[in-house]
Amino acid sequence: MLNIILSSISQGFLWAVMAIGVYIMYRILDIADLSAEGTFPLGAVVAARAIAAGLSPWLAIVLSLAAGMITGILAGFLHTKMKIPGLLTGILILTGLYSINLRVLGAPNITLLGKETVISQLRTIIDDRNVAALILGITVTLIITLMLILFLKSELGLALRATGANEVMAVANAIATDSMKIIGYALSNGIIALSGALLAQNYGYADVGMGIGTIVIGLASIIIGERLLGTSSLSRSLLAVVFGAVIYRVVIDAVLYLGVNPQDIKLYSAIVLAIVLWLGHRTQDNNSRKGKSYVAQT
Amino acid sequence: MLLKLDSIKKTFCPQTVNETAVLTDLTFYVEEGEFISILGSNGTGKSTLLNLIAGIERPDEGEIEFCGQNVLKQSPRKLAADIGRVFQDPKSGTAENLSIQENLAIASRRGEKITLRRGVSHQAKINFRNALADLGLGLENRLSAPVGVLSGGQRQVLTLLMATLKKPRLLLLDEHTAALDPATSQIVSEMTDRIVKQHGQTTLMVTHNVDAAIKYGSRLIMLNRGRIVADVRGDEKKSLCKDEVLALYHNEIDWE
Ligand SMILES: Nc1ncnc2c1ncn2[C@@H]1O[C@H](COP(=O)(O)OP(=O)(O)OP(=O)(O)O)[C@@H](O)[C@H]1O
Ligand SMILES: [Mg+2]
Numbered sequence: 001m002l003n004i005i006l007s008s009i010s011q012g013f014l015w016a017v018m019a020i021g022v023y024i025m026y027r028i029l030d031i032a033d034l035s036a037e038g039t040f041p042l043g044a045v046v047a048a049r050a051i052a053a054g055l056s057p058w059l060a061i062v063l064s065l066a067a068g069m070i071t072g073i074l075a076g077f078l079h080t081k082m083k084i085p086g087l088l089t090g091i092l093i094l095t096g097l098y099s100i101n102l103r104v105l106g107a108p109n110i111t112l113l114g115k116e117t118v119i120s121q122l123r124t125i126i127d128d129r130n131v132a133a134l135i136l137g138i139t140v141t142l143i144i145t146l147m148l149i150l151f152l153k154s155e156l157g158l159a160l161r162a163t164g165a166n167e168v169m170a171v172a173n174a175i176a177t178d179s180m181k182i183i184g185y186a187l188s189n190g191i192i193a194l195s196g197a198l199l200a201q202n203y204g205y206a207d208v209g210m211g212i213g214t215i216v217i218g219l220a221s222i223i224i225g226e227r228l229l230g231t232s233s234l235s236r237s238l239l240a241v242v243f244g245a246v247i248y249r250v251v252i253d254a255v256l257y258l259g260v261n262p263q264d265i266k267l268y269s270a271i272v273l274a275i276v277l278w279l280g281h282r283t284q285d286n287n288s289r290k291g292k293s294y295v296a297q298t
Numbered sequence: 299m300l301l302k303l304d305s306i307k308k309t310f311c312p313q314t315v316n317e318t319a320v321l322t323d324l325t326f327y328v329e330e331g332e333f334i335s336i337l338g339s340n341g342t343g344k345s346t347l348l349n350l351i352a353g354i355e356r357p358d359e360g361e362i363e364f365c366g367q368n369v370l371k372q373s374p375r376k377l378a379a380d381i382g383r384v385f386q387d388p389k390s391g392t393a394e395n396l397s398i399q400e401n402l403a404i405a406s407r408r409g410e411k412i413t414l415r416r417g418v419s420h421q422a423k424i425n426f427r428n429a430l431a432d433l434g435l436g437l438e439n440r441l442s443a444p445v446g447v448l449s450g451g452q453r454q455v456l457t458l459l460m461a462t463l464k465k466p467r468l469l470l471l472d473e474h475t476a477a478l479d480p481a482t483s484q485i486v487s488e489m490t491d492r493i494v495k496q497h498g499q500t501t502l503m504v505t506h507n508v509d510a511a512i513k514y515g516s517r518l519i520m521l522n523r524g525r526i527v528a529d530v531r532g533d534e535k536k537s538l539c540k541d542e543v544l545a546l547y548h549n550e551i552d553w554e
């Protein structure tokens with residue numbers, strides 16, 4: 001039982017990394033980007049393939065990050081320079097990536113059994129598998145959250161946030177809004193791919209289908225976190241996302257534990273998100289909270 | 299000559315049922331240091347005019363020259379480095395998720411290279427606090443409050459401060475007091491006048507407030523149906539009375 005909870009929480013932290021990436025697009029840039037559905041498995045398959053080829057698992061993570069960022073730059077280019085709406089940009093990216101992910105993997109799935117992963121490396125110091133995964137998850141989440149907060153409070157970060165918050169104001173203040181959006185896309189998709197690389201190593205395999213539902217998990221994490229912790233400051237909002245991701249994972253695993261068929265889990269994920277959105281919308285209507293309603297924009 | 303507009307034509311949605319000929323033949327020059335009030339009924343194209351100058355909209359015909367450069371060949375972002383703007387809608391000029399000091403920090407670097415340095419430095423905070431204290435609205439104690447919690451008037455004052463922080467070559471004000479209560483509107487108008495006088499700030503101010511247009515500014519322009527129907531300056535402007543200006547509005551109605 002303790003093991004199940006521990007494993008659930010550690011996975012929650014690894015998913016939190018992905019949710020932070022989603023947060024950058026949805027909350028900071030205010031663009032409904034679905035690329036995550038393609039860049040998350042991209043990160044997983046790039047890492048798996050690199051590890052299978054004998055590269056260091058850490059180098060594999062760096063390669064995934066780079067692959068995600070390049071995809072993000074491409075997505076940003078489609079959206080800003082080719083003027084393709086955000087939603088469609090995401091659909092194009094995730095569709096195109098499906099074929100690319102298949103090619104990278106060379107097979108529908110790869111197992112990392114017996115290969116050296118970051119988890120197996122950590123286990124030479126920490127005996128328990130779940131504790132190792134938990135330490136990895138917390139460390140990576142912490143580092144990424146801190147770096148992101150520092151970035152978002154830098155001159156460049158302010159310009160990026162202003163672009164998402166009010167484009168008229170951003171242009172009036174001579175901010176290069178297109179470049180800011182491309183940077184946001186790159187950052188978001190890089191982080192999401194990195195999360196894919198970590199989870200593939202944690203699961204010990206990668207397959208091309210593992211991206212399905214990524215956006216649902218990301219949005220559910222953001223909204224649950226925001227409902228529970230609030231958004232009074234930037235740091236708090238990001239902590240809320242992490243917290244939301246962990247809670248969401250625990251809820252889903254609890255549903256599985258109750259004996260739900262794993263094959264139905266995506267359905268339950270979608271239902272949980274629908275309920276959270278509905279509840280969020282209702283309370284938002286009631287206290288007419290500041291800020292935009294999620295339902296309206298997605 | 300700081301700004302030249304020559305035979306500007308602008309039609310929205312041409313060749314559709316929604317076709318609107320906004321500016322039909324507009325020509326006027328702005329000298330450095332002028333403070334021009336622009337009057338005109340709703341929908342005559344005043345906001346469109348300011349957007350053309352800022353490069354946000356492009357004219358169908360005509361030339362616009364700003365600081366000796368062709369505006370049509372420049373991006374809105376390049377132009378923004380030398381142009382400060384306050385908009386009709388108080389929400390347009392500030393980013394509501396960002397704090398007061400973060401908004402000011404962005405404005406304080408308008409046109410400069412942005413880096414990965416800290417967005418709001420310690421020194422900048424002190425400067426912002428002083429600048430806000432001068433306004434007397436108590437905003438200096440709320441530097442880290444998100445702009446979204448401010449009232450429309452407070453946001454408009456903040457936008458005006460942001461627009462003038464970097465001493466732009468040209469200041470464009472679009473009915474910047476329209477959404478404000480009479481008292482705040484008065485404060486903002488006087489603040490505008492003070493800034494303009496202090497720095498000899500070249501300013502175009504669109505307004506529906508005839509009293510303000512008469513009281514402030516060195517020149518008054520009346521737009522109607524995409525043309526200038528009155529252009530008053532110097533002593534003539536000083537001796538202008540409200541009835542004369544109102545008569546200009548009524549003339550328009552006669553023509554329609
Ligand atoms: N982007 C646009 N697309 C189509 N029509 C537009 C657009 N912008 C403005 N118009 C039309 O052009 C005309 C002039 O608009 P503009 O906003 O410049 O008027 P205004 O003089 O600023 O009016 P107000 O005093 O009400 O602010 C209006 O009829 C408006 O409907
Ligand atoms: Mg207008």
